[in-house]
Amino acid sequence: MPHDLLPWETASLDHRLWRLQGFWEVLHTTLRKQVRVQAGRESTPSAGIMDSQSARTSEAGGPRGFDGGEKINGRKRHILVDTLILVLGVKVHEASLQDRAGAVLLFDKVRNTFPRLQHIWAEAG
Secondary structure, eight states: OOTTSOOHHHHHHHHHHHHHTTHHHHHHHHHHHHHHHHTTSOSSOSEEEEEEEEEEOOSTTSOOEEETTTTEEEEEEEEEEETTOOEEEEEEEETTSOHHHHHHHHHHHHTTTOTTOOEEEEOOO
């Protein structure tokens, strides 16, 4: 590591505090709105694209399950992006949860944040 940087312990603590205080979410939301407006769009989206991905994981770090379709023991992440591919929401859970149920959890998380969101494209699942 370069000597002019903070010790990793200090940087890690700062990052953790910013995450717990919601700093990263506020920053991401502000930048997403600016990018959308600069692209000639409304600041909040009316359409989005949802997909999921299963990933192998160890037992550490949270619950995991077996995704029979993907033959993976681990976690599944659902992601929702707008039509500019800017992230609107992410939900991570055990891989054994069906895609439909994971999508509901993700939509519940972002519903109040994006009231204009009316159209969602997703693969059949």
